Amino acid sequence: MKTEPLLQVEGLCVDYPVRRRRRFRAVDSVDLTVAPGETLGVVGESGSGKSTIAKAILGITPVTAGTIRFEGRELDPRRVRRRKPITDIQVVFQDPVSSLDPTKTVGHTIAEPLVAKLRREGGETGDVRRQVAEMLDRVGLPENAASRYPAQFSGGQRQRIAIARAFIVRPRLVVCDEAVSALDLSVQAQILNLLTDVQRDLGVSYLFISHDLSVVEHVSDRVLVLYRGRVMETGSAASVVQSPQHPYTRALLAAAPVHDPLRQRQRRELRASYRIEPKAAAPLGDSCPFAHRCRFAVDRCLQERPVLQPTGADGAVACHRHGELPSDAEDDVPREPRSTATGGSK
């Protein structure tokens, strides 16, 4: 029996107003679930609607249609405006500079959500200092950090502060919107490890948004591939990355360069085989949103909107030609981390 999902989103649509009283659909009929303790990765190009989904779940953007349930309860999409926030859902943003108030000390920043929560619940705030110190320790910052200002910290340290602020109220779900994208490789590794550790210790779920497939593959249990506001493919992280079904997922994977000149040359050839003369994107409607870039497109793709159909264990893909496509040729190359990469020196 499957466990009750922590977060369940059904038929989510979000429209943004654009010029001349028209509306632009940034997210179109998206379904997703996140189980307790699970990480759902969301990948897609810039403008595919990743952040919009995050905002809808956080309750900071108006929702056009659809329901968002948390622990079985339907959430009021305007709860933040109505001042009934759910502290069980927290967020870590991409930009470590603008996400912290430069005029507040780190201790104040971390304590603020906890104090707000305690006040709302009529609890005692005497213990806050100890909890802040404990949280600082957990995210690997020195205790004296509490009395300093954000400007005195590096990007990676600021991201640790943002993580401490999110976790101090013991949330059940944390939305990470490109939480490691602005960081250097070695700092990114530290933060990813930190997120994994905190998840293991506190049993939280993540909705992990990133444009970097290797990062998403590393942290996620399941992955959702988004294109122009619609779900193209879902499935376990391993199956989506190892044997992508949807032509868009394949194009995305083939475009990400790998750390190996030989394998990268093969990937480049694969990518060249997917390439077609670019056409102007057709307006969204009753068609496949990827049709103008898809090498496998047929007439039907322009006339009928593909629906998600199950692929295997718990995967699904929205493509009319699912099942007819040749298998991805990349399997010729063994995809194992290199020996250098696995052995540390002892």
Added chain:
Amino acid sequence: MTTLPEPAPRPAADAANTGLVRSVLRSPRGAIVVAFLVVLILACALAPLIAPYDPLAQHLSAVRSGPSGRYWLGTDSLGRDLLSRLLHGGRSSLLGVLEAVVTLLIVAVPTGLLAGYLGGTFDRIAMRVAEVVMSVPVIIILLAVLSIFEHSMTSAMIAFGVLGSSGLMRVIRGSALAAREELYVTAAELMGLSRLQVVVRHVLPRCRGAIIIQASLFAAVTLGVQTGLTFLSLGPPPPAATWGGMVADAASVFNQDAWMLVPPGVTIALTVLAFGLLGDVVRDVSAEKYAAAPAARRKRRSGTPDTAGRPEPATDMLLSVRDLSVATDGGRPLRLLDAVGFDIAAGETVGLVGESGSGKTMTARAVIGLLPGNCRITSGQVVFDGSPVQDLDQRAFRKLRGRRIAMISQEPMAALDPSFRIGSLVAEVVRAVDGIKGKAVHARVIELLRMVEIPDPEAVARRFPHQISGGMAQRVAIAMAIAGRPELLIADEPTTALDVTVQAEILDLLRSLQQQNNMAILLVTHDWGVVADVCTKVVVMYAGQVVETAPTGEVFDRPAHPYTRALLLSSPENTHVGERIQAIPGSVPTPQRWPAGCRFASRCDLAQPGCTEGAIPVKDISEGRLSRCLRVDTLLGGEARR
């Protein structure tokens, strides 16, 4: 003996507040201005107690006497003591200023904050009202007010405060509008803070500097207006002491006795100046605040730059950099690049890899002669096509740039002036580098846009930069860079801001342009995948030094520096799913903290005592491979045995 627990340090809430006041007082100008204002305000407030005489008492024996032991500042035509009148007059003047400023704040701060933060109808109404208020003639309104409430300075000052508030309101609205976009404000909303709490705690502190500046400048103006009104006897009727009234008295007898003008004149001028200066000081101080605290500077080591593997520049290379050191100017120069050296052959693509702060961009800019204004090359050679260029002046460099060496950057949009069409932007470059005119320019523009694989170049040439995507903008930037048929293209993170799919297309484009034109590329990147995709050779930088140089084919499997290896390992791509990533502990040292020995030592798993003793020399390992590591043999030997 038991010790009491230490009292908890003050919660940080108002630390920022006290901080601003303290920093104002710490600056000499600020201290003087504040001291002057405090003394003045106290003296006037305590006038009934400290003034030597009644301001109205006439000492007819000493009419218009100059300063003396009895009358410190002298007396006026009716023999009234000037000092006493000055102190008593100051009460009404300063009270008037206070009334106006308080009114200003009461009106402007809440409306500005709410207009900026709430937006919508409230904002529109507030802005419309502000426009109307700004357009009314202030003096006429004040005269009208004074004719209704005769001689009531308070009502005039309140009216003046209201009239002045529209300016401050706009400033605050702007700050609040900007604050609304900040993620920390969103984060505060998510915590469940009420609107009011968010505004007061997170938006208001951002505006505090602006408020103080505007209020003190307004105080200066108000004092001027206030004395003006009393000069015209529109304020408290004579014989009450006012500063303006004293000036008027003095003016009437100016021909007989000029001294009488001095005490009120100087006091008014100094007070106006003090208010104005206070605004200035606050502006300067708040600009410095919240910037990173200057890191503790260590004493500079006097180590001589160690010589790179091959000290002489290679003459058979297109670009040869040797021993290049760059430092900041000033009394305490800070070295940012330390003996950097590498070569680029014609038609080759060299990747410059490293984390932020390692000096990649600084190296690229030194090569093209575009160092930031406060930095300069302190030693070393940059040899381009056989001739040294490190000492060229900007004019000589301009001949080289755009023609033989070109550059593209991470932010393509930043390179495109938003007010011109793409076609004229490219045409401008074409005219400069090709010296052609007329129809030929347009043909060349279209040819260039076609070369960078822009579909329908004619249509794109007619668009403005904001009408094209980021990937398209980078193509246009590349078209502008290759207009002069450069032999070397410096590309500083050209694809970092782009989607992977667009990045792949741009890299393909660079590769094909390179093959067609035999152009060399120096590609600055932090992405090993990009290196694997396009580079033939890699130069790895760490803390201002080159730590490894290697052919791309070898660096991934046999990195010859512990940092390179650690960096490769810290990528999730090189980690088995479900395992922890082998992150490098610690962080890159800043230039102030570069150690004398190996700069990677504190994070290196092969470090041994010898590593921290002195500068590490660059070692030649094999053809085309250099490493700045004492234990490279262990590193590579261990590798070979496995």
